[in-house]
Amino acid sequence: MLSLNKTLGHFGIALCNSTLALSLLGAAALIPGCVAGTDEPCSDGACESELGDGLDVSSGEAEDVGEADSALAVNDVGVIPNSACPAGVEKITIFMDDEDTSNGNDHDGWIGATQSSSNTNFVFCRVPGTSFKPLNTAEPYAVLKLGISCPAGSEAFSRTFDNEDTSNSNSFTGNIFPNTSSQSPSKTTLAFCLFRGSASAMSSFPSLGFSYGILSRAGLSKSLGEGWIETDDEDTSNGNSMFFSWSALDVAKTNDATQIVSNEADSKTRLRTARVK
Numbered sequence: 001m002l003s004l005n006k007t008l009g010h011f012g013i014a015l016c017n018s019t020l021a022l023s024l025l026g027a028a029a030l031i032p033g034c035v036a037g038t039d040e041p042c043s044d045g046a047c048e049s050e051l052g053d054g055l056d057v058s059s060g061e062a063e064d065v066g067e068a069d070s071a072l073a074v075n076d077v078g079v080i081p082n083s084a085c086p087a088g089v090e091k092i093t094i095f096m097d098d099e100d101t102s103n104g105n106d107h108d109g110w111i112g113a114t115q116s117s118s119n120t121n122f123v124f125c126r127v128p129g130t131s132f133k134p135l136n137t138a139e140p141y142a143v144l145k146l147g148i149s150c151p152a153g154s155e156a157f158s159r160t161f162d163n164e165d166t167s168n169s170n171s172f173t174g175n176i177f178p179n180t181s182s183q184s185p186s187k188t189t190l191a192f193c194l195f196r197g198s199a200s201a202m203s204s205f206p207s208l209g210f211s212y213g214i215l216s217r218a219g220l221s222k223s224l225g226e227g228w229i230e231t232d233d234e235d236t237s238n239g240n241s242m243f244f245s246w247s248a249l250d251v252a253k254t255n256d257a258t259q260i261v262s263n264e265a266d267s268k269t270r271l272r273t274a275r276v277k
Helices: 001-023 252-262
Strands: 032-036 078-083 091-095 106-109 118-127 141-145 153-162 170-173 180-183 186-195 212-216 225-232 241-242 261-264 268-275
Touching: 001 078, 091 180, 141 153, 141 252, 186 252, 241 252, 252 261, 252 268
Parallel strands: none
Antiparallel strands: 032 241, 078 118, 078 141, 078 212, 091 118, 091 170, 106 225, 141 186, 141 212, 153 186, 153 241, 180 186, 212 268, 225 268, 261 268
């Protein structure tokens, strides 16, 4: 318990209590829809959720701002700073050691503070997720999941990157839960919250006191600049995968998510970005 609390940071104890409560109730944390290199849904409980695989232990109902700012960090999300996170805002970095042989990393346009060379260093700022809602244009977009559950009006999905196997140097800074980063196995999982059209929608992105962006498919009408990041993941026996908190049969949601974070040929991943403030 002590080591888990240390890993989870300031809300470790509360999370452990929540996990214990679920165990006492005999709850099984299973992802309703799961794709791991195929378009088939889970069966026979084969896809138990892990940290970063869209785990949602709350009802998902709207939380007021006070609850979102509580020690539980229930609905926190990460946005991409244009240059840096301001004072008082936690900076999250997730460094991925990408394929060494004939590295094919690439990027174009606006990617904010994220660095893309032969490796990739993602940079996010932690902000209250309750500031975000679906867009009134019904265009899908995503933010990094940094709380126990996604904000109201959004649903979780995640991408697991199979990183370089040889002398892997994956690393991170800040409290990245529920995302995961490890050197052995050499994998990174990024969890996201997907927003889609809704009756209670916002007409513009919230002002957070600094310039930032989100992830979206190409052509976002609210964009002030678009770009993309392509990561060259491990070539040998690649284990890249996608997980969704909804049924794999819900093709519309899956299409929206995979237009934002997509599986590319030759064991690559492309993430599409847009500056919105």
